[in-house]
Amino acid sequence: MREIDDAVRQDQFSDFAKTYGKPLLAILVAGLVGFGGYLFWQTQSEKSLEERSEKLVAALDQAQAGNFDSAETAAAALVEEGDGGAAISAQMLRASVAMDQGKPQEAAELFASVAANEDAPEVLRNIAMIRAMTANFDDRDPQEVVDAMLPLAVPGEPFFGSAGELVAMAYLEQDKTDEAGAMFGEIARSDDVPETLRARSRQMAGLLGVDAIEDVEELLEEQSVDAAGDAQLVSP
Numbered sequence: 001m002r003e004i005d006d007a008v009r010q011d012q013f014s015d016f017a018k019t020y021g022k023p024l025l026a027i028l029v030a031g032l033v034g035f036g037g038y039l040f041w042q043t044q045s046e047k048s049l050e051e052r053s054e055k056l057v058a059a060l061d062q063a064q065a066g067n068f069d070s071a072e073t074a075a076a077a078l079v080e081e082g083d084g085g086a087a088i089s090a091q092m093l094r095a096s097v098a099m100d101q102g103k104p105q106e107a108a109e110l111f112a113s114v115a116a117n118e119d120a121p122e123v124l125r126n127i128a129m130i131r132a133m134t135a136n137f138d139d140r141d142p143q144e145v146v147d148a149m150l151p152l153a154v155p156g157e158p159f160f161g162s163a164g165e166l167v168a169m170a171y172l173e174q175d176k177t178d179e180a181g182a183m184f185g186e187i188a189r190s191d192d193v194p195e196t197l198r199a200r201s202r203q204m205a206g207l208l209g210v211d212a213i214e215d216v217e218e219l220l221e222e223q224s225v226d227a228a229g230d231a232q233l234v235s236p
Contacts, residue, residue, distance in 0.1 A: 161193030
């Protein structure tokens with residue numbers, strides 16, 4: 001019986017090998033080839049990412065050294081290479097270089113291209129939009145600035161201060177002093193914006209007839225501390 005069982009198993013294995021052996025071998029070979037291809041692709045991708053990062057750092061170094069033409073050339077080459085993170089950062093660098101070179105219109109267009117790039121992170125897109133509005137604010141229709149910045153000019157949002165100030169200035173251009181004063185007042189009362197911006201907004205709100213001071217004693221105390229510190233700095 002054992003011999004019969006062994007013979008049956010041998011026949012079954014033989015039939016299985018004849019029927020499914022070649023397909024299974026083909027699947028195995030294809031899997032190994034695919035896995036090898038994935039490892040090769042991963043290695044090449046990491047190598048390419050590293051190279052782009054090095055090029056971006058080099059472009060930044062050129063910009064910091066004041067070699068704007070070299071920085072622009074290197075950044076433009078990165079932008080042409082693809083739509084990855086390095087290319088987006090390079091486009092932001094190009095816009096910043098244009099601002100340093102006194103080319104606000106070109107800078108605004110470059111910033112706007114990043115803001116319109118759906119592959120860019122939302123935070124970076126918002127920053128680019130704010131920079132675009134700031135670059136050539138005087139040449140824009142104030143309503144355009146309001147429409148673009150108002151969704152970001154919400155208390156508690158990360159870009160409330162910068163966007164709110166642009167909206168308030170645009171309101172002033174439209175002679176909407178009440179709206180401008182209210183926005184400056186909101187910025188002045190916000191604890192989430194830099195103190196320099198709060199102080200500037202507090203002054204503007206006061207000029208527009210809006211009381212943006214919630215705690216007078218606290219403000220006077222802060223100003224007295226600042227004044228005492230300045231006195232110590234200038235004292236012999």
